[in-house]
Amino acid sequence: MGEQARQRHGTRQGAPAGSAGSQDVGAPDPDAEVRGVPGAAEPSAGPGTVGKALEVLDAVAASPGGVRFAELETRGRYPKATLYRLLQTLAREGMVQHDPDSGLYTLGMRLVRLAHVAWRHSSLAPIARPHLDALSADLGQTVHLAQLDHGQVLYVDKRNAAQPVEMYSEAGKVGPAYCTGVGKVLLAHVPAPELDRLLSQQSFHRFTPSTLTDAAALRAELARIRAEGVGYDREEHEAGIICIAVPVLSAQGRCLGALSVTGHADRMTAADLAAFLPELRAAAARISQDTQAWRFPDAPEPH
């Protein structure tokens, strides 16, 4: 794997504004990059033009209602002219929209088109869908399917206990990795060198009294999860919410995603959740199995 012998600017401006209060505030990001390749002097590469553009894109995404140019100027670290050109490029490319009336920048529809393909063909969601349906119906509980994205948990699908499916508003939502069941399971299966990097990106914000707030404690927990194959969230992210999560492993043992069942602490105990383990694991296994079968459907779009 190409090693990042570079030191990526503390880019990843955190906080993609979770609308569910699942922020992940600004981790100053110690730029101390894990020296990947030994011996090599730092080539000190900047983020590159593309990286800068994507950072701006994130900044736009962080203000859901739209942002003014000036707003971005203060927030970002780019001089006026540079920012201006980046935004112009992004707008021309359809990655952002610039409403001339209000002067606000919002994310562009090209993203929706791309994400449609990404979700359909690169995520576990379409394969896992029937299994999520079954699992949720079977247990009568809320289930989540998540994958890792830039050190954060990205929910790719969800079934609420009873409510009708409300897809887009759940798929794509992000949350912290260090204090959720799925997040910890996903982190537990990240190869060591990359884990170091990801851990340094975690904000370790204390959401509740039981939140793990330092890398050391988290590492211990991850080791336990790796050994046992189960992760718990004991009200670490949200008071009153507990959950149990298992990995979805590929045939080669790579972790493709994580599956979880969530419950209310006042109605269930961790033991109650643990009772779901067999079903959870079975569902994860079935998803994994289907992954292999479905290896590249390359399907023409249904019409």
Place this chain on the structure above:
Amino acid sequence: MGEQARQRHGTRQGAPAGSAGSQDVGAPDPDAEVRGVPGAAEPSAGPGTVGKALEVLDAVAASPGGVRFAELETRGRYPKATLYRLLQTLAREGMVQHDPDSGLYTLGMRLVRLAHVAWRHSSLAPIARPHLDALSADLGQTVHLAQLDHGQVLYVDKRNAAQPVEMYSEAGKVGPAYCTGVGKVLLAHVPAPELDRLLSQQSFHRFTPSTLTDAAALRAELARIRAEGVGYDREEHEAGIICIAVPVLSAQGRCLGALSVTGHADRMTAADLAAFLPELRAAAARISQDTQAWRFPDAPEPH
């Protein structure tokens, strides 16, 4: 030196696969960039690094099952090293995933995260949702909500006549603009200078005998639509499928999107569809109204 650096957008989606023969290929594309300054000769801007990266991203998106490096090399017009670095950058940024086992590139989850925000806050879909529900239930027909993206129709939401909602698999889907009801309505409301550019991007592939296959015919149709405020698709895209579409106009008269009702030609006539016009227009008006009211949840009022 490499003076081939002009050709923009080559690999936009694949119109219904199979008809690849006459994609929107070639078209020297005067690339008349609306520079604001009239009469100025074009500086003939290249796509820029960001543009190239996004083109590669599109290329990856065009092969849903994943692409090998070599594949992209032949398809794209970039030399090995350039392509390689572009892909590396995109992968580092999470816009594509590179499965080290198979060597395949697929779209990255970061897109899903971004698109989640884009869809929720930049598209008409979340605002229109209840109105789509109502309209579909009221008429008992399939309805579509679409917006324009890079000269193509992008469906941001849909209600099937009876089936359960299947969001992600519909939102994000793209289709041709020149031969669909929503597409023509959207094009009809594009300001003249931009329209020229968009028309030159249309492939004008003949899907059915009634497909409009040249810009002139389309322009006439667009003028009619602009005058009457309704667009029809008379089996122009797909044999047996007809539809009626109206624009969703903002208070300032800008076209925010298009709303349509679709029917089967063997079960309905265009006149039958026309009977839905009042309801369609009413729904569009209600959506437009809500747009103003909902001046975006967590955004401070502009001005």
Place this chain on the structure above:
DNA sequence: TCTAGTAGTTCCACTATATGAAACTTTGTT
């Protein structure tokens, strides 16, 4: 109306960044 101030856009000399031919390494095949 005339400043003064702020937001947004353009200019242009400068050089940091991306480029791509070719060399090199790794992986798979006969």
Place this chain on the structure above:
DNA sequence: AACAAAGTTTCATATAGTGGAACTACTAGA
């Protein structure tokens, strides 16, 4: 082992992005 194909790295070069500053377009205040 020898070969071929795929993938990765190097390095001299100029293209493409940079950013300070000037400029324009509004808006508010006097």
